[in-house]
Structures are given as C-alpha cells and as structure tokens.
Amino acid sequence: MKPVRLLAMAALVLTAGAASAETMSTVVCEDIKVTIDEKQTMEIKAVTGEENFARDVCAVIGDIDTSNLSDPMDVDMTLSNGNMYKVTLEAAE
Numbered sequence: 001m002k003p004v005r006l007l008a009m010a011a012l013v014l015t016a017g018a019a020s021a022e023t024m025s026t027v028v029c030e031d032i033k034v035t036i037d038e039k040q041t042m043e044i045k046a047v048t049g050e051e052n053f054a055r056d057v058c059a060v061i062g063d064i065d066t067s068n069l070s071d072p073m074d075v076d077m078t079l080s081n082g083n084m085y086k087v088t089l090e091a092a093e
Contacts, residue, residue, distance in 0.1 A: 028092050029058035032066055034077075035088040047081055056080075061089065 023038040034057055036044070041053075048056040060077050072090040079085070 027054045027057045029054075029061045031092050032061055032069070033090050033092040034058075034061055035072075035090070036085065040085045040087075043083070044079065044085060047079060047083065057087075061087075064089070 025036045025038060025041040027034045027036070036057070044057065045053050056079065057077070060079060064075060064077075066073075066089060069089060069091055072088050074086060074088050077085045077087045
C-alpha cells in the first residue's frame, strides 16, 4: 500500500475514535477526583443548579469510604433527591 493511503486510513480511524469519545466532567473534592459523563453532569446540574454542582457532588462523595482507593473505582452516587448516578473516583494528583 502507498504511504499516502496508509496515512489517510490512520487519520480516518483517529477521527472516528475521537468523534465517538464521550465528554466527561471532572470535580476535585479535596484528594478525590470525580469523573462524571456529560449527560449525567447536565442531569445533576438541573437538580443542583450550576452554582451548587461541585459543592453538592463533593458533599455526597464525602460520605463514601475512599480510604482504600488505589485504582479508579466506579461507584453509585445518590443525590439528596434520590437520583443515582454512576461516577468514577480516583486519587487526585
């Protein structure tokens, strides 16, 4: 195969991969980084309000035992209104 054709194929794969990547939001709560997908972020902000988003996420995360957190960990985060969201916790750098 010609080098130009190989480059074109590689560019197509990289573009497709980037287009399918999910947008994520990150909140840092002291020494814990919370990663939330964009759809859930919008749902949480609709409940908490934009200005309270990080504070409310950190309040819930503060109730989760993260003492043994060495690798990223998926957890269910439940807001005060009872809605549950899947988030990923990991040690903040």
